[in-house]
Amino acid sequence: MSLEVTQDVSPAALARFDMVIDVRSPGEFAEDHVPGAVNLPVLSDAERAQVGTVYVQQSRFTARRLGAAHVARNVAHHLETALADRPGGFRPLVYCWRGGMRSNAMATILSQVGWRTTVLAGGYRTYRREVVARLYDGDxxxxxxxxxxxxxxxxxxxxxxxxxxxxxxxxxxxxxxxxxxxxxxxxxxxxxxxxxxxxxxxxxxxxxxxxxxxxxxxxxxxxxxxxxxxxxxxxxxxxxxxxxxxxxxxxxxxxxxxxxxxxxxxxxxxxxxxxxxxxxxxxxxxxxxxxxxxxxxxxxxxxxxxxxxxxxxxxxxxxxxxxxxxxxxxxxxxxxxxxxxxxxxxxxxxx
Missing domain, CATH: 3.40.50 (Rossmann fold)
Known part of the structure; x- marks a missing residue:
């Protein structure tokens, strides 16, 4: 099942989804998140820091392999807990920091389960730009x-x-x-x-x-x-x-x-x-x-x-x-x- 993509973060658009899933780390989520989003991180704060350190000190390949292992374990945990009771018609919206690897990893697995999954293009940054446009420049x-x-x-x-x-x-x-x-x-x-x-x-x-x-x-x-x-x-x-x-x-x-x-x-x-x-x-x-x-x-x-x-x-x-x-x-x-x-x-x- 292919992934859908959206950039619409209006309240009406977000309300169409059964769950808005923020896959960023708990620290990122605590600083700010899309209203109503649920934090199901694919990397914990410690894991994210570890992957970053390996990227800088060793190699991009080693960091990606380590990150993939963490992501796989964490997504499996979410499927067995927070998402265990979701029916076949479940429609989630998934986002990370900028709509890249973390959200696509989670969304790909959810879509393979059979759920109609959408990724927020640009991730949290798309949402934040909307907030700034309305509260700083809008009427x-x-x-x-x-x-x-x-x-x-x-x-x-x-x-x-x-x-x-x-x-x-x-x-x-x-x-x-x-x-x-x-x-x-x-x-x-x-x-x-x-x-x-x-x-x-x-x-x-x-x-x-x-x-x-x-x-x-x-x-x-x-x-x-x-x-x-x-x-x-x-x-x-x-x-x-x-x-x-x-x-x-x-x-x-x-x-x-x-x-x-x-x-x-x-x-x-x-x-x-x-x-x-x-x-x-x-x-x-x-x-x-x-x-x-x-x-x-x-x-x-x-x-x-x-x-x-x-x-x-x-x-x-x-x-x-x-x-x-x-x-x-x-x-x-x-x-x-x-x-x-x-x-x-x-x-x-x-x-």
């Missing part, structure tokens, strides 16, 4: 309304309540695995690579209806270490905003509950102190450490908001000058207040 054709407000106003919580109401939302912080602030790293959860963040982002954007508005949090151009791609940033920078207003004491109490993982990690908190753009004095740091020792975390949150977060928000607001649709008072620790804010935002956004 997304989506209209956003931004949920703005000072740190601790409960924007993320209210964004979730909007989604529960059926409002279209884009959770950028969720996609970036970061709460979008200096103290926003999530304990035990590393941020995705920039490429993987963009893949997740494009998948989320493709799921949105261009005829309806999309509510997203107002962010800076970077969320933690991940940059918002230009095509999206252009849309966000011009979008109107709805501002949430809350008393500093209420925001501090909300932050204590929302940042429980950080509070429990003294080393992470100290590292965040060191990253503050305005370096705290020795006396201020001593006072903050005293608050930590006594469990006065709301007082600590208020102090950090006064020094860093609130002035930074005011500077950002003056810099971007996005149109303001409305300002809504909210008590971020009160579910009833959050629900009322979500209802008002849905009306204002026309969602």
């Amino acid at each position: 997304l054709g989506l209209n956003f309304v931004l949920l703005d407000g000072q740190t601790g106003a409960g924007k993320t919580e209210i964004l979730g309540r909007l989604a529960a109401r059926g409002v279209q939302t884009l959770d950028l912080e969720g996609l970036a695995a970061h709460r979008g602030s200096l103290f926003g790293a999530i304990a035990g959860r590393a941020q995705p690579s920039q490429k993987l963040f963009e893949s997740r982002l494009l998948g989320a954007l493709d799921a949105l209806d261009p005829a309806r508005p999309v509510v997203a949090e107002a962010e800076s151009s970077k969320i933690g270490e991940r940059m918002i791609p230009p095509a999206l940033w252009t849309r966000l920078a011009a979008a109107p905003r709805i501002e949430l207003s809350a008393a500093r004491a209420d925001r501090a109490r909300y932050l204590v509950s929302a940042y429980g993982d950080l509070i429990a990690d003294r080393a992470a908190m100290e590292a965040a102190f060191a990253r503050l753009p305005i370096r705290p004095s020795v006396e201020r740091l001593a006072a903050w450490r005293g608050m930590i020792a006594s469990g006065a975390f709301a007082d600590l949150a208020e102090a950090i908001m006064g020094l860093h977060y609130d002035p930074a928000y005011d500077r950002a607001r003056r810099k971007h000058d996005r149109p303001l649709l409305a300002t809504l008072d909210v008590v971020p620790t009160d579910p009833t207040s959050q629900d009322a804010a979500a209802a008002a935002i849905a009306r204002l956004a026309g969602a």
Whole structure:
């Protein structure tokens, strides 16, 4: 059975396959992959490194022979495990780094089994070029309304309540695995690579209806270490905003509950102190450490908001000058207040 070839990586095209198989090594897959792809590597990270070393130090022929032996064993393992229950009508799409030896080796065997197998021409690089074209050079054709407000106003919580109401939302912080602030790293959860963040982002954007508005949090151009791609940033920078207003004491109490993982990690908190753009004095740091020792975390949150977060928000607001649709008072620790804010935002956004 001959192999089929495609270069179409649109969501509709990918949906026609029963499985998208990424045969690259686990390390390559972890950095980024086609959304929904399953990693069935024909070479492990260690095997790939070994083959490369033999290629450089011995010969191309020896490296290819060694690689073929690894590939044969690994494909046999996948046939006996991940692919063991696939029926005769199974239709996989297979890709590697650039549509070369690894994907063709796997695809050839799968086609000989009797499955209608397609290879992605150009491999992962074909997919990545599409991502770059759309997120860096394209026009997304989506209209956003931004949920703005000072740190601790409960924007993320209210964004979730909007989604529960059926409002279209884009959770950028969720996609970036970061709460979008200096103290926003999530304990035990590393941020995705920039490429993987963009893949997740494009998948989320493709799921949105261009005829309806999309509510997203107002962010800076970077969320933690991940940059918002230009095509999206252009849309966000011009979008109107709805501002949430809350008393500093209420925001501090909300932050204590929302940042429980950080509070429990003294080393992470100290590292965040060191990253503050305005370096705290020795006396201020001593006072903050005293608050930590006594469990006065709301007082600590208020102090950090006064020094860093609130002035930074005011500077950002003056810099971007996005149109303001409305300002809504909210008590971020009160579910009833959050629900009322979500209802008002849905009306204002026309969602």
